[in-house]
């Protein structure tokens with residue numbers, strides 16, 4: 042079967058798997074973003090949490106497939122077992138960039154904000170997070186690109202995604218599904234990366250940083 | 253009629269246990285409607301003193317009163333919104349337009365939109381920036397001097413009776429600096445605020461302040477009006493801050509009126525000088541014309557008396573003696 046014939050024959054499956062892949066990505070990325078920013082804010086405000094840094098660094102350095110393997114005995118096979126480790130990996134860059142982005146905001150504008158009588162929450166929402174946005178978005182981009190590609194690995198523990206095609210290709214020594222699966226996930230990764238770059242540039246313009 | 257706007261009672265601040273205090277038992281009374289300059293070398297506690305007034309820094313001991321009330325007992329956000337604050341490095345919000353920067357405190361106070369818009373335009377006018385041109389710009393599209401003007405406008409936004417300014421003209425070239433100083437003097441003439449300004453430029457302090465507070469190692473070493481300070485520096489340290497040209501500064505702060513003999517006969521064709529001019533200006537005229545006396549005129553250009561060169565020399569040399577025995 043040629044690549045074209047394969048695509049025609051399995052078109053519905055490919056579409057279905059692509060949608061599932063995007064959904065998996067969307068859920069894990071949104072979740073990782075919310076949690077990452079939240080944890081990042083907390084660890085910026087409470088410097089007492091610095092002792093967690095080595096733990097974060099070890100997690101960061103652990104390959105995704107190892108995390109997946111470790112999670113199976115605890116979380117079982119399926120969505121939970123697949124999503125939790127991805128989540129953890131996805132959170133880290135966002136969290137780290139949130140903390141360092143907030144810490145990097147010009148101390149003079151933080152002081153001006155407090156000195157003019159903004160509450161701590163207003164300072165955080167209206168001054169600090171906005172000015173840290175380019176750095177936070179850069180963290181989100183790292184996370185997003187990583188998530189799009191590592192979601193393929195979840196096929197190993199029984200979650201359908203573009204990874205399923207790749208796995209099939211390997212198992213049957215068939216180049217067609219292998220090419221389609223990896224090609225589509227590469228295209229997704231590039232698209233996601235570009236989309237966030239655009240948002241990042243807007244944010245940089247907003248806070249007066251030249252890219 | 254005068255009343256005390258800000259009062260420091262034995263205010264002490266130690267940042268870390270066992271360290272030398274950054275501000276050491278400072279007592280200070282600042283009258284309403286006056287400009288007070290805090291001056292002293294880097295690290296002497298000027299900024300810390302200022303930030304204790306809006307509670308960005310809390311004193312270790314002692315208390316600060318505003319209009320007779322201990323600020324410790326006031327709600328902190330309300331206190332800060334009632335004080336204008338110009339921070340040491342401007343600190344405009346880069347993500348907001350100039351208009352929104354200025355509108356921050358009015359917005360926090362819940363003013364309606366129309367009132368805020370009008371206020372922003374009035375303030376831009378006041379600090380010499382055309383509202384139509386600058387309203388919608390970003391801070392990054394302004395020069396350093398323009399940013400400092402906006403910093404001042406922002407502090408004035410909600411018309412606070414007290415204005416705290418930390419080196420508001422810090423990193424400016426002498427010309428822009430002089431312009432802004434003149435504008436502050438103008439604004440002060442119109443608005444009669446209680447201003448506390450931190451500076452380490454003695455010329456600026458002499459020009460702007462009604463009283464100068466000299467600090468060294470966290471302590472207040474002398475508090476006096478500029479002329480008194482120039483005449484009688486309390487310590488060699490104060491004298492060194494005043495600089496070699498102390499006499500010149502003194503002439504700058506002394507009006508011609510003080511040394512002229514009103515009603516005295518004037519030789520015909522004497523050069524003229526205004527009653528309100530500074531003695532420094534008079535010195536320039538003496539030097540340029542070689543005259544022995546000047547005809548002193550009032551605002552209408554009518555001669556009202558004479559200023560003799562000898563009087564000026566006597567004044568200057570007696571001040572010199574004062575200084576050397578101080």
Ligand SMILES: Nc1ncnc2c1ncn2[C@@H]1O[C@H](COP(=O)(O)OP(=O)(O)OP(=O)(O)O)[C@@H](O)[C@H]1O
Pocket residue numbers: 267268274292293294295296297298299300301452
């Ligand atoms: N947040 C802080 N933590 C610890 N020490 C501080 C802090 N702020 C100021 N200090 C110390 O307190 C002293 C007074 O500082 P302050 O900023 O009041 O000086 P300053 O007179 O404003 O100096 P400059 O003219 O350089 O602005 C300095 O020794 C400084 O190191």
Ligand SMILES: [Mg+2]
Pocket residue numbers: 298299300340418450
């Ligand atoms: Mg300072």
